[in-house]
Amino acid sequence: MITVCPSILSADFAKLAEEIQDVEKKGARCIHLDLMDGHFVPNLTFGIPVVQAVRKYTQLPFDAHLMVEHPETYIDGLAAAGVTYVTVHQEACVHLDRVLQAIHDAHMKAGVALNPATPVTTLEWVAAQVDLILIMSVNPGFGGQRFLPYAVEKIKQARALLDASGNTCAAVQVDGGINRKTAPSVKAAGATFLVAGSAIFGASDRAEIIRFLQA
Ligand SMILES: O=C(CO)[C@H](O)[C@H](O)COP(=O)(O)O
Ligand SMILES: [Fe+2]
Numbered sequence: 001m002i003t004v005c006p007s008i009l010s011a012d013f014a015k016l017a018e019e020i021q022d023v024e025k026k027g028a029r030c031i032h033l034d035l036m037d038g039h040f041v042p043n044l045t046f047g048i049p050v051v052q053a054v055r056k057y058t059q060l061p062f063d064a065h066l067m068v069e070h071p072e073t074y075i076d077g078l079a080a081a082g083v084t085y086v087t088v089h090q091e092a093c094v095h096l097d098r099v100l101q102a103i104h105d106a107h108m109k110a111g112v113a114l115n116p117a118t119p120v121t122t123l124e125w126v127a128a129q130v131d132l133i134l135i136m137s138v139n140p141g142f143g144g145q146r147f148l149p150y151a152v153e154k155i156k157q158a159r160a161l162l163d164a165s166g167n168t169c170a171a172v173q174v175d176g177g178i179n180r181k182t183a184p185s186v187k188a189a190g191a192t193f194l195v196a197g198s199a200i201f202g203a204s205d206r207a208e209i210i211r212f213l214q215a
Contacts, residue, residue: 028200
């Protein structure tokens with residue numbers, strides 16, 4: 001079962017609520033929120049007030065991808081805003097184990113994202129306690145970038161690591177450059193959460209591309 005998560009990074013920010021409702025109507029199962037602070041990545045998007053503001057316009061679960069320094073300072077605010085998945089970057093967390101526990105203590109699901117250059121083995125000792133591993137298939141910060149093909153091997157490694165740790169319920173998510181061409185290989189490698197921004201929001205038929213990615 002594939003969960004397609006449209007990334008609102010590529011939506012029209014001037015009508016965010018309508019854009020979210022549109023992809024919900026067209027078959028999305030989750031909304032991916034890219035929080036960027038201009039420090040961890042060289043781009044700035046939105047923070048918790050915007051997440052709170054759009055929460056009332058959809059029933060879909062919110063999946064927050066934190067491309068920020070000190071992600072632990074966002075946890076309580078995201079819980080209050082009704083977020084389901086909180087994914088922090090391994091590279092942003094000196095005390096990753098503590099951050100994962102804090103996300104669970106706030107009654108949310110905990111994900112860890114890996115930049116393209118970060119090995120999957122860095123998650124060996126926390127694999128048993130994550131709900132999701134996010135393999136970045138572009139360098140984080142911007143939508144519309146080209147898919148890095150070596151992410152496919154990392155997806156396989158992430159799935160194998162989760163299985164080896166007995167954590168068969170956790171998902172492997174992939175984010176960056178997912179489209180009609182790249183989706184089949186990431187699904188075959190074991191990704192079940194597919195994030196797509198430009199491929200969905202830039203499509204003339206959003207329902208059709210969501211159906212294609214979900215299939
Ligand atoms: O985390 C992200 C960028 O850092 C976005 O979720 C991602 O890039 C989606 O955009 P696209 O599908 O256009 O690549
Ligand atoms: Fe993202």
